[in-house]
Amino acid sequence: MKALAARRRHPAAIAVLILLGLLVTGGAYSFLAPKDAQAVTVTADSVAQGKDLFLSNCASCHGVNAQGGASGPSLAGVGAASVDFQVGTGRMPLPAPAVQAQRNKVKFDEEQIAALASYVASLAPGPGIPDDEYTTVLQPGGENDERIARGGEIFRVNCAMCHNFAGAGGALTRGKYAPSLNETTPTHIYEAMVTGPQSMPVFSDTNISPESKQDLISYLKAVDNQTNVGGMTLGNLGPVAEGLFAWVFLLGILIACAVWLGKKAA
Secondary structure, X not given: OHHHHHHHOOHHHHHHXXXXXXXXXXXXXXXXXOOOOOOOOOOHHHHHHHHHHHHHHOHHHHOOOOOOOOOOOXXXXXXXXXXXXXXXXXXXXXXXXXXXXXXXXXXXXXXXXXXXXXXXHHHOOOOOOOOHHHHOOOOOOOHHHHHHHHHHHHHHHHOHHHHOOOOOOEEOOOOOEEOOOOOOOHHHHHHHHHHOOOOOOOOOOOOOXXXXXXXXXXXXXXXXXOOOOOOOOHHHOOHHHHHHHHHHHHHHHHHHHHHHHHHHHO
């Protein structure tokens, strides 16, 4: 009994117990932790094809091993979602150095984009392309109305200060801007939330759950499809656009009428 008690009090026993605790905790977390999105199917062929495309179109800025450089950041850990968003919206490859990558004509087909995503996903773990379950737009009616309304609340709290209350976009500092979300696909909206492109923060599943992301996307699409009972929306830019319209057009018409009446009286 004394020998057993001595072994329990051995200094190495504490280190062993801590190590076992860390291993068990890490294994349980990796098994039970919620996944951000579905993983890209990474095969040797897709990775090889993606690497060839990367070396031909991306390595000049991001480095031959995607390690980054003076003109572009490292791509290790950005995940397939970032590639699908940046390349799938034509923002990358960037045609020339700029303050912000703008939406542009897509230069690759779906197979090539998937190959590039596979290559980048093979470098290090990162956010995956979202599952269709969370990018399917909820149609108004019944219980979906409550979810869409909740999505509107989430959007106004987290996104409207940059993207405008209707997702029409807006100006930021130092020449940057929050782009309009009106023509953005649900998948790309989701990917932007989990990758945080440019000045946008990252909204992980801890911040906004996948179901809440779906609610937010459904709200944006409901705004796009709603009937504008008030007439012209003027881009949904709010009182600034309305005031500009009044000053430029209505006052212009009044001045023109005054000049015409003055000439007629003379």
